[in-house]
Amino acid sequence: MRVTLHVGLHFAGAPRLIAGLRANNPAFEAGGTFVPRQKEYRAPVADILQKLDGLPPIEAEQIELLSQILKNRKTSHLLMSDVLWAGALDAAFSEGRLYADLGVNVARVAELFDTSDVRIAISLRDPVGFVSDALSTPELAGKMTPFLRNCDTATLGWEQGLQELRAALPTSSIVAWREEDAPLIWPRVLRELGRLPRDAPVARSYAPLRQILSAKGMRQLFGEVASTPPVDDIAFENLVRRFLAEFAVPDNLPDRPVGSVNIPGWSQEAYHGITQRYWAQTAAFGKEEGVTFIAPLSEGEDSEGA
Numbered sequence: 001m002r003v004t005l006h007v008g009l010h011f012a013g014a015p016r017l018i019a020g021l022r023a024n025n026p027a028f029e030a031g032g033t034f035v036p037r038q039k040e041y042r043a044p045v046a047d048i049l050q051k052l053d054g055l056p057p058i059e060a061e062q063i064e065l066l067s068q069i070l071k072n073r074k075t076s077h078l079l080m081s082d083v084l085w086a087g088a089l090d091a092a093f094s095e096g097r098l099y100a101d102l103g104v105n106v107a108r109v110a111e112l113f114d115t116s117d118v119r120i121a122i123s124l125r126d127p128v129g130f131v132s133d134a135l136s137t138p139e140l141a142g143k144m145t146p147f148l149r150n151c152d153t154a155t156l157g158w159e160q161g162l163q164e165l166r167a168a169l170p171t172s173s174i175v176a177w178r179e180e181d182a183p184l185i186w187p188r189v190l191r192e193l194g195r196l197p198r199d200a201p202v203a204r205s206y207a208p209l210r211q212i213l214s215a216k217g218m219r220q221l222f223g224e225v226a227s228t229p230p231v232d233d234i235a236f237e238n239l240v241r242r243f244l245a246e247f248a249v250p251d252n253l254p255d256r257p258v259g260s261v262n263i264p265g266w267s268q269e270a271y272h273g274i275t276q277r278y279w280a281q282t283a284a285f286g287k288e289e290g291v292t293f294i295a296p297l298s299e300g301e302d303s304e305g306a
Contacts, residue, residue, distance in 0.1 A: 001076055003113040004175075004193060005120055007106050008083035009099065010092060011133040012123040012179040016207050018081050020190050023203040028194040034075040035194075041080050044068045049108060062115055077195060078116075085109045086122075090143055093134065096150035098127060103164035110169055120165070121175040121193055123182075126278045127156050128271050129254055132261045148263070153270035159281045166288070177294040178282055180255040182208040183244060184237045184296045192294060199232070209240065217247025234297055 008014055021028070021035045028035055048057065048065055057065075069078070086092075087105045094100050110118045131148075134140050166174070177189055187205040191198065206225070210218060221243050230236040251260050261271060286293025 001078065002117040002119060004077065004079045005085060005106070005109060005113070005118065006079075006081035006193070007109070007120060007122055008086040009123060009125060009130070010083050010086075010089050011130050012125040013182055013208065014081060014083045014123065016182075016204075017123070017189070020186070020202075020204040020207055021079060021081065021193065024190055024194055024196075027196060027200065027202070028079070029075075031195055032076040033079055033194050034070070034073060034077065035079045036069055038080075038082065040071075041069045042082055042084075045082070045109060045112065046084075048112060052108075054108070057112055059115065062112060065112055078113075079193060081121075089134070089137070089139060093140075093144060093147035096147060096152060097160070098130065098156070098158065099161050102161040103166075103168035106165055107168035110172060118169070118172045119175065120169060120172050122165075123177055123179050124158055124278075124282055125179045126255055127158070127274050128261060128263070128266075128278075129180075131263055135263065148265055153266055153274060156274055157277045157281050159285070162281075162285050166290075173290050173292065175292045175294065176282070176286065180253075181294075181296055182254070183212060183240050185294050187236060188233060188294055192292065205236070206240075209243070212249060212252045213243060213247045214249055217243055220247070237296055237298065 006014070006017060018038060022037070025035045044065055048061060052061075066078075069080075083089075085106055086102055087099050091101065092099050099105075106120060110120065131144075135144055175192055177185060182189070183206075186208050187202045188198075190196070190202045190204070191200055194202075196202065206221065209221065213221065221239075224239070230239050255275075263271075282293075283295075285291060286295065
């Protein structure tokens, strides 16, 4: 059996992804993929991790966990998502880094299923937008100051965390994408995770646009899709690009304009440097062996590892 674990990240569309996976569960199940409700696996996984306290599970514990999640259901692919598997939100900002324990945390969860073929899925976000959203989160009120004081904006990025993730799980394949690309690639993300054919229709294809387009734009989009649906992924991207150009609300974009971002102590040059490094690092990561990177087709086909 294959087990796919989507591990976040925070502020990178995880609630939307969970809703999309559940909406497509009938089509997924027809192809052998089962997406349980989060309440069916979040507590059992958290409970066994707490019980193990860093020790490896024994086979009987792994079998019992799968039994709790599957409830005698037969499947060839179990697909689950929880942003806490990458780390708690308040722990994502420590040591002047983002998710300093990403590799360790995800490896602990993956180890629970290592009798299966484990695949990791991860959605990434420009650190500028990521930190900006964190600053406006009540849960983190007053807790960001040490991170902002200690982080080096000249090196801040995901590269180290992603390499530590790969080192911690050297035999696991990875599916990754950028949250900034979500409006253009969302059907392909859902198909990839659910192991659907490339031309399979998927529900909630336009979900990322609900947070970005004006109400008028969404009405016109659905009207056009109803009368002339896009025939393939390229046509889908072209349609979305056209509506983004005309109806996007700039402050709602995941890569919103720098002028609307205000991170204490960070200069405009820091914003630009972090963003440029993010796009370069994620592009390089997508070319690594064992990584399937889902990007807009205008950037080239998915970079698929062996």
